[in-house]
Amino acid sequence: MLQVDIDSTRTFEAVSLAIECCQCTVHSDMHLYTILVAIFWCGSVDSRKIRGISSSYKRFYREKKSYLCLDGSKIIPFEQVNDDYCDCEDGSDEPGTSACPGGRFYCTNLGFRPRYIPSSRVNDGICDCCDASDEYNSHTRCQNSCRNLGQRERAAVEGQMRNLDEGLRLKQQLIEEGVLLWREKQAQLRDLQQVAEDLQIRLEGHRRRTQGADRLKELQAGDNDAQTLTKWKSGITQKNNTVSSVFQVLDSNKDGSLTADEIQAKVFIQDQEQGLSQDEAMALLGGRHQMNLALFQLTLWDSLRAGDRLKIKGAHGTQGSLGGEETHIKAVDREWEASDMKKLEDAYDTVNMEISDLQRKLTTDYGADREFLFLNSQCYQLKVYEYTYTLCPFSEVTQKSTTGTEVSLGRWGMWSGKPDSQYSHMMYENGEPCWQGGARSTVVTLTCGTETTLQSVKEPSKCQYIMDFQTPVACQPMPKQQGIHSEL
Template sequence: MRFYIIFAAIFWCGFVDSRKIRGISSSYKRFYKERKSFLCIDGSKIIPYEQVNDDYCDCEDGSDEPGTSACPHGRFYCTNLGFRPHYIPSSRVNDGICDCCDASDEYNSRAHCQNTCWNLGQRERAYVEGQMRTLDEGLRLKQQLIEEGVLLWREKQAQLRELQQVAEDLQIKLEEHRRRKHEADRLKEQTLKALGAGNTGLRHHNATVSSVFQLLDSNKDGSITVEEIQAKVALIHDEERVLSEDEVVALMGQDHEMDLPKFQHTLWDALTKSDRVKIKDTHDAPGSPVAEDPHLKAADKAAEWETTNLKKVEEAYETVNMEISDLQRKLAIDYGTDWEFLFLNSQCYQLKVYEYTYTLCPFNQVSQKSTAGTEVSLGKWGMWAGTPKNQYSQMVYENGEPCWQGGSRTTTVTLTCGTETALRSVKEPSKCQYIMVFQTPVACQPVLKQRGIHSEL
């Protein structure tokens, strides 16, 4: 008889104990120590301890019924040994559906639940271990990219200094070429003044007597006639009017034809000393005394040479300054604390989603191209927009092409840890607002590893 009494007592105590602690996490067990009364966890009411888990809701927060579905706001704790523990609404307890992988929520129902926690835990452990391996490899690759970024940054700085030195040298050379061109132009101008068309040039350049005679001698027979002079000589103030025969004969000293010696002592003096007549438009004409003058040819060639050289130096100076501006713009971008994102500059990554091909060029722009060939800008590089703890976890590209509804297209790029650098996904959750997931080793953060695998797995 004593044996049955002891067995019944042990069975009843076990039943009471299991009833008391069902649906309770280990951190809440201190509130459910068996005593005469139970204080609702929210402090709103004290009830007899026998009313805990009696399938009737007494506390407003549902804390007296953690193991039943009596309270509308109650929670049931799934221990899920071997997997992740979690809470479910108490309304799901004994509802015939297995919510806890350890089947603890269906302790008094007809549902036949199997404990799947170990298998789920194995899969999650394998996933977490894979993530840890990916993180380790990602961090290793990130360190390499950091080292490369530092070297590349130094190379860019050295390149900038070299370009700036080249620009300074070109500026000095440019000033020298401008001075030389100015001198060449001035020399040409002085030569032209000395040889210039009309009487002033002829008056100061007697060596051109023979050249002027040859110019007037159109048929090259060694003499000039009235008709030949009419064709080449005109009034200074009325060049369009043809000189009359009498006017020409007067200039020729009453002769109608003359050779070079006679020309030098008659018509030459008239051309050089008269303020009425001049040789027509012979400034740069082939065969003219001015065009044939060796001094002018040399001055003209020198001016042309200096003009060509100046243009070359100006083009080189402009090109170098453009390179300097482009390099300074690139170096002004924030590439991370250790320049780890520098390698992404000048790179582009593509992903095809249905009929569109998306292209992400970090620190430059984002675009979308249809199968028909139409390309649309989804935004230009704006800024980093991550969290305060990790500002380099998100990029924003702004001021893309306008939408038909108004406003410009924008793209937000979220960076995730991975062993490869690639564009992984593109979505358009709202009109003209795009979201991209971009995977790269430099997005891996050592702090992630501190989380480890959950202690209850």
């Protein structure tokens, strides 16, 4: 009994014979069996013709008298399609054979991902398609592994989706933490600016007192003309009537000078029951036994205004006010000594540096939702062979050898991703000069992950580095798919 294997290779002569059989006239019942076989062959021709073709191209390979090459360069008899001879320049007439050098064979791979392979791999004894369709006429026995591959791929995709969901959840948490951190830094900046302003006022007051004291010494030591000194004192009195009023309140006996006893009688410490001691009063007078108005204006008056611990009693010995308003006289602290002036200046410089650093941080681009803010002031390390690489986002990238030598691979420059994914790459520039080359630089690629870690470091070209940095804030929602054409 004749059996026909529709999946085996059919020679061109056999196909031609089958076609002729289909068109002949039956003259005898003895030929009935032959006719049935021929009809079966005729019905299977189309199946042979379209091997290696995707469903979207099948319309070009329907059974007809002629075939037009897909590039439009030639028309050939349809019998020459898949006849193991390349007729079309684009190789489109041999989708199921290896006859054309640039041809492609389509693997349907039902249950997995369809794909194209070079037609040179057809019947080469190696299973390239998971459905084994590329080895239809070879001695290699290929098993259909598409189902298992599809299951593994779907499991991997599901795992990636779970990681993505977890990454997006962590990203939202980091965004919320970033908002709080941003507000905290703004409040910190305002506090530092207020501290800087207070320090500046205190420094200016101290400088004025120092300059006044130096001027007074010059007048007392270098000018013995009483008239000149009196004129200078008179000018100060006219300049500030408030100073004169306070002096008169403190000068109980109206002799034009203040003593320790008068200071004790008029000045008291706020929120304390006891008055000033003799030593404290002498300290306010600068160690002197008495002080006139001019000296009071240049020294004690500014010192009293600088503090917030002391108040002046009214003319009758009770807490009162000068000019109808309560006068608060600020205390004199030992910080106004010459050595403490340097401390104030150092503190002022330190605060201003902190302000500048905070302002720089607050003007940095941390993403649309400031999701990358948490990376600031953080550093991540990875050891690769004899080197330890350190990435400090928004600061610097360094390389440290086992000998302890550290080299800068670039300082924070900018976000360097494409317009549709701006925050996917970081650029660090102007690192230490490379031997016989330019400055070192590093590009950091950010990828989605449930942890924030430095994954890999490579040097594809001399002194040009690439880092893979994984973090949840790099996770992005999957776009809605509008349709996928895997064949083109």
